[in-house]
Amino acid sequence: MGTPGPTSLDKPSDATRSDSAIWTLVVVALATFMLMLDLTVVNVALPDIRADFDSSFSALQWILDAYALGLAAVLLAAGSLADRLGRKRVFDVGLVVFVLASLACGIAPNDTVLIIARLVQGLGGAILFAVGPALLGHEFRGKDRGVAFGVFGAVVGLAIAFGPLIGGGLTETLGWRWIFLINVPVTIAAIVIGFLKMRESRADTPPPVDWSGMVTFSLALFFLVYGFMGGHSEGWGSAQIVGSFVLSVVLLAVFAWLQISRPGRAMFDLTLFRNRTFNGLSVVTALCALSVMPALFLLIAYMQNMLGFEAFATGVRFLPLTLLLFVAAAIAGSMVAKLAPSILVGASQLLIAAGLFAVLFIEVDSAWTALIPAMILIGLGMGVFNPPRAAFSIAVTTPDKAGMASGVNETFQQAGLAIGIAAVGAFFQGRVEDNFADSEIAAQLGDSAGEVGAAVSAGGPGVAAGAVPEGVAEQVRAAAESAFVSGLESAMVLVGVLAAISGVIAFVTMRKGDLDEAALATPGVPTDDAEPAKVS
Numbered sequence: 001m002g003t004p005g006p007t008s009l010d011k012p013s014d015a016t017r018s019d020s021a022i023w024t025l026v027v028v029a030l031a032t033f034m035l036m037l038d039l040t041v042v043n044v045a046l047p048d049i050r051a052d053f054d055s056s057f058s059a060l061q062w063i064l065d066a067y068a069l070g071l072a073a074v075l076l077a078a079g080s081l082a083d084r085l086g087r088k089r090v091f092d093v094g095l096v097v098f099v100l101a102s103l104a105c106g107i108a109p110n111d112t113v114l115i116i117a118r119l120v121q122g123l124g125g126a127i128l129f130a131v132g133p134a135l136l137g138h139e140f141r142g143k144d145r146g147v148a149f150g151v152f153g154a155v156v157g158l159a160i161a162f163g164p165l166i167g168g169g170l171t172e173t174l175g176w177r178w179i180f181l182i183n184v185p186v187t188i189a190a191i192v193i194g195f196l197k198m199r200e201s202r203a204d205t206p207p208p209v210d211w212s213g214m215v216t217f218s219l220a221l222f223f224l225v226y227g228f229m230g231g232h233s234e235g236w237g238s239a240q241i242v243g244s245f246v247l248s249v250v251l252l253a254v255f256a257w258l259q260i261s262r263p264g265r266a267m268f269d270l271t272l273f274r275n276r277t278f279n280g281l282s283v284v285t286a287l288c289a290l291s292v293m294p295a296l297f298l299l300i301a302y303m304q305n306m307l308g309f310e311a312f313a314t315g316v317r318f319l320p321l322t323l324l325l326f327v328a329a330a331i332a333g334s335m336v337a338k339l340a341p342s343i344l345v346g347a348s349q350l351l352i353a354a355g356l357f358a359v360l361f362i363e364v365d366s367a368w369t370a371l372i373p374a375m376i377l378i379g380l381g382m383g384v385f386n387p388p389r390a391a392f393s394i395a396v397t398t399p400d401k402a403g404m405a406s407g408v409n410e411t412f413q414q415a416g417l418a419i420g421i422a423a424v425g426a427f428f429q430g431r432v433e434d435n436f437a438d439s440e441i442a443a444q445l446g447d448s449a450g451e452v453g454a455a456v457s458a459g460g461p462g463v464a465a466g467a468v469p470e471g472v473a474e475q476v477r478a479a480a481e482s483a484f485v486s487g488l489e490s491a492m493v494l495v496g497v498l499a500a501i502s503g504v505i506a507f508v509t510m511r512k513g514d515l516d517e518a519a520l521a522t523p524g525v526p527t528d529d530a531e532p533a534k535v536s
Helices: 014-040 043-053 057-085 087-106 111-139 142-173 183-197 211-234 239-261 270-274 276-306 311-317 319-335 341-361 368-395 399-437 440-459 461-465 470-509 517-521
Strands: none
Touching: 014 057, 014 087, 014 111, 014 142, 014 183, 043 057, 043 111, 043 142, 043 276, 043 311, 043 440, 057 087, 057 111, 057 211, 057 399, 057 440, 087 111, 087 183, 111 142, 111 368, 111 399, 142 311, 142 319, 142 368, 211 239, 211 399, 270 276, 270 399, 276 311, 276 341, 276 368, 276 399, 276 461, 276 470, 311 319, 319 341, 319 368, 341 368, 341 470, 368 399, 399 440, 399 470, 440 461, 440 470, 461 470
16 A cells, blocks of 8 residues: 555645646546546447347436436535545545446346446446546646646547447457446556545535435436336326326425525535526536437437447447547637637537537438538537536636535536436337337237337337348338438437527526636636646
């Protein structure tokens, strides 16, 4: 065991501070890359997972959503714990949980175990999501913070964008289990570097941990997602689904009451919501996740299930989005201190909306190149959004509340992602199956039409055609292709409208005057009790 680095109360030399800052950025970047990779890397492996476990469309959604649910469940508690117990210490715990859960995902014997392991992986990831930006906020200030968050945003963009490519390569060469097992050596490296090189920091007056708030919020989110996930199969008016939504609303009401009645112990620091820019950024973050991540999930499904590309080939064809996302993130990071937040964030959402609407130009017989305009616009929008979101989420408050502010913003993101995957996925599934049911061939299939329609949404036209007698296979394929594209376009309209609304909200609510100008533009301003390092 090594000697821990200096805490926020120590007075290390300039060289020590600079060394600690750079290594902190390296560790946070490594952890963030693995976390964000796991949001998109799984998408391209879903057909292989479905084939191995004979998974339903709902089970595939849960494999994605369990991770987001875990993230949303403890993000705020993690932020509070980090401010109280020490950010480095809590971050290390998150790394250990994440690496063990990744190992469990990689050796899961069935989709049920995989879903549970993904949930635990999300719990570990929540700690890293909440504490990583706060660690950077402690080590870097002013223009150097802009550079650090530019790197952070570029890493986020790189992981999201290259996720399909990396996932495809691993799935085709080593098998889908390696999309999880690859996390193990990388995360272990981050643990070792962090233990040896990172400094400890904590808030002078940390807030208490709101355990009851965490439990009620987590359960409310779970029942909300469960309602959306099961609505199509169980029936939206069924007692099970209606009860799930009602229980979610009741739990959210209890959560709100806890936050208002116990401001000193609130999971959400209510003083943060006095800042209009913080409110706007929180809503925009949720709407962006709710629209973009389900869209990527469906576009990857289109590439694989409709156009028939293998996992790696799908990743290669996402390179237009990948490269522009990465470049835009690097540029946006340098603009954080120069442009008004409403311009950066608002423009990013409108670019995303334009890209989502551009998907409407595809036809049943379109080649994959018809998606290039959409991928260019979405990539630019995502790249422009990530760095300012990370920087502004902690610039709206004082350094001692950085963990809480970062945790609140990440909670909104993961809640939006979880709800989006469930709700938009259910909407897409319903539209595809309804469109197929309206086709002429569905009437000939009789009682089996419903099962064939479900096969279209879960595995694509090819799977549906393979589930019927050879004499009607081509007719089923044609109807399935039409239903799939129509369902995809309907889903793109939905998420495109949400992204456009998100852009309007950003322009209306976000103001530069609500941000800590020193945190964004003035180098050398101290964070906590230690003077932050500069990038050299």
